[in-house]
Amino acid sequence: MKPETACVNGSNPAAGGSDDPLALSPADRAWVDARLGELSTEDKVGQLFVLSSINDDIDEIERHCALGVGGIHRFPGHDLEKAWAATHAAFERSAVPPLISGDIEGGSLSHFYACPVPNQLGLAAADDLELSRRIARIIAIESRAMGFNWTFSPVVDVNVNFRNPVVGTRSYGSNVDAIIAQAKVLVEELQAQGIAATAKHWPGDGIDDRDQHLVPTVNTLAMDEWDASYGRIYRAMIDAGVMAVMSAHIALPEYIRARDGNPGRDAFKPASLSKTLNLDFLRGELGFRGLIVSDATAMGGLNAWCERAEVVPAVIENGCDVFLFSRDAAADKQLMLDGLRHGLLSEERLEAAVDKVLSLKARLGLHRREPAELLPPLDAARAVLRKPGNMAVVDQASARAITLVKDTQALLPIDPARHKRVTIVVEEGWNFVSGAMPRSSSAFIEALRERGFEVRTFDSEAPPTRDDTDLLIYLIGQEATPAIAQIHIDWIKLHGGARKAMLRFNTEIPTLMVSLGQPYYLYDAPEIATYVNGYSGLDSVQKGVVERLVGEAAFTGVSPVDAFCGLEQARY
Known part of the structure; x- marks a missing residue:
């Protein structure tokens, strides 16, 4: 018996005609069936896990592969040779070809040796789908050259709650039509290059102002509002053939109540643990037939719900096909096996989940590729990465996104004749993710100095005055993390x-603020009369901002969100 197996012709009459993104040829289906027949129960449990690999630690990868995991999620460091060797080790030491996944979201999460592409909010601000397609193609080609065959993107959350700390620059903004259009472009280009895309975070982040990494969060929308926003988005992603959906530690209580009355606490069960949201809603009502991956299982939003021994098997039993990350991989694998023995995980769900994992691998053709196709030789990868033509496209997109939100004091353009002495107050920000791009304001400062400005950084012991400063610039660099x-x-x-x-x-003192990250800082600084959003701290953005501040180029970005945070006060 093979529950939830892919139809060879891709049709799914029971789900309104939605195609199966994991539909297989007879030969590929035979490979999946053969592997299912050969794998022991312990091996099948191993295939459920995708574990993280941080900073190119080959010993860590060897430990993961010894557990027979289905995939490795890469957080590569800044050395291409070491990153290549670590990914090569994952392919070399896996009995079944592994999924190699990544959080390929752009911005500060761009890989150090690849083109530093705009984050999703920056692409939305550039407001050019053809340019977004060119960027997506660069992402796909470079990622394939580095061995990735799966990405946890696009983020399809709706960025409507400006206090939400983790959606922000990772999203395409607040306009549902724009989110759909941008996300479809990324899905199409990634999957055309053999990299499975993942729509996240089901059932939808951006409503709660808390972070599911820290606490179980809630999408509080009534179902008619959900259907008009997140529902439209997920239906569009399913229609576009997205191969995976990430089930998050986010509750959707109004859907649960509409079905079950008032179940009390269970209305707030995270989707990652909810059979109702994963199997009944996402698979049943929406007709999704691809793979469902849990969000990271080390997150507070999951582990605050119940004890680990219950959490581990419940993730798979309640509809996820992949168990993502772990604090203790060997212990979690044992908890999964214990859950199977004690009835917390059924044989049926185990078989169905492993079938999905193997079907994704077969759909990507991992079993049919030679090792050099799964991961090109290092010299071949070098030849693909950071091509000058691609870097020019990336720089164009980064600059196009830069948005002048307001200049009610008519400060711009600035020039050394009037604003010679510049003081800069810098908050460069940080990123939680290992291997994220280094953060620095040096490109911005150097670009000002090249144009004749005298620049000094803020000294709290000698604050600027009108006698020593002609222009004060606040430079904030915090992207969503x-x-x-x-x-x-x-x-x-x-x-x-x-x-x-x-x-x-x-x-x-004439004052302006530039955000190289989150677009919402006018909420805390409504009195700032000149405000610019650049969306990321990439060097190309910093240089592009200076070009526009001095009038060498026009501001072309279109804000994908309400940068005034609903405050009339902030508009003046």
């Missing part, structure tokens, strides 16, 4: 102390 808890300007940190946090200079 897990575990940051909230979006805000940390005035204490910026100004160097709690009492100094109350200082304001804009009434005496």
Whole structure:
């Protein structure tokens, strides 16, 4: 018996005609069936796991492969040769060809040795689908050259709650039509290059202002509102043939209540543990036939719900096909086996989940590729990465995204004749993700100096005055990242102390603010009369911002969100 197996012709009459993104040829279906017949129960359990590999640690990869895992999620470091060797080790040491996944989202998550592409919000601000397609093609080709065959993107969350700290720059904004259009482009280009795309985070982030990495969060929309937004998006992704959906630690209580009345606490069960949301809703009502992967299982939003011994088998029993990450992989594999023995995980769900994992591998043709096709030789990879023509396209997209939100004081363009002495207050931000791009404001500062400005950084012991400063620039660089808890300007940190946090200079010194990350800082600085959003801290963005501040190029970005955060006060 092979529950939920893929139809060879891809049809699915029971789900309104939706195609099966994992539909297989007879030969590929035979490979899946043969593997299912050969794998022991322990081997099948191993295939459920995709474990993280951080900073190109080959010993860690060897430990993962010894557990017979279905895949390795790569957080590569900044050395291409070491990254290549680590991925090569994953292919070499896996009995069944592994899924090699990544969070390929752009911005500060761009891989160090690949083209530094705009993040999703930046692409939405560039507002050019053909340009987005060219960027997506670059992402796909470079990722394939580095051995990736699966990405946990696009993020299809709706960025409507400006206080949500983890959606922000990772999203395509708040317009549902724009989200669908941009995400479809990425899905099409990735999957055309043999990289499975993943729509996340089911059933939809961006409503709650908390982070599921820290706490179980809630999509509180009524179902008619959900259907008009997230429902439209997920139906569009399914119609576009997306191969995977990530089930998050996010509840959808109104759907549960509509079915089950008032189940109390269970209305807030995370989707990653909810049979109703995964199997009944996503698979049943929406007709999704691809693979469902849980969000990271080390996150607080999952582990705050129940004890680990219950969590581990429940993720698979309740509809996820892949168990993502672990704090202790060997222990979690044992908990999965124990759950199978004690009835917390059924044989039927185990078979169905492993079938999906193997079907994704077969659909990507991993079993039919030679090793050099799964991971090209290092020299071949080098020849693909950071091609000058591709870098030019990336720079064009980064610059096109830069958005002038307001200039009510008519400050721009700035020039050395009027604004010679510049003081910069810098918050470069950080990123939770291992291997993220280094963060620095040096490109911005150097671009100003090249144009004749005298630039000094803010000194909390000698704050700027009109006698020594002609222009004050706040440069904030925080992109959306897990575990940051909230979006805000940390005035204490910026100004160097709690009492100094109350200082304001804009009434005496011409002042502007540039965000190289989250677009929402006017909420904490509504009095700033000139404000620019660049969406990421990439060097190309920093240089592009300076070009526009001095009038060498026009601002062309279109804000994908309400940068005024609903405040009339912030518009002046």
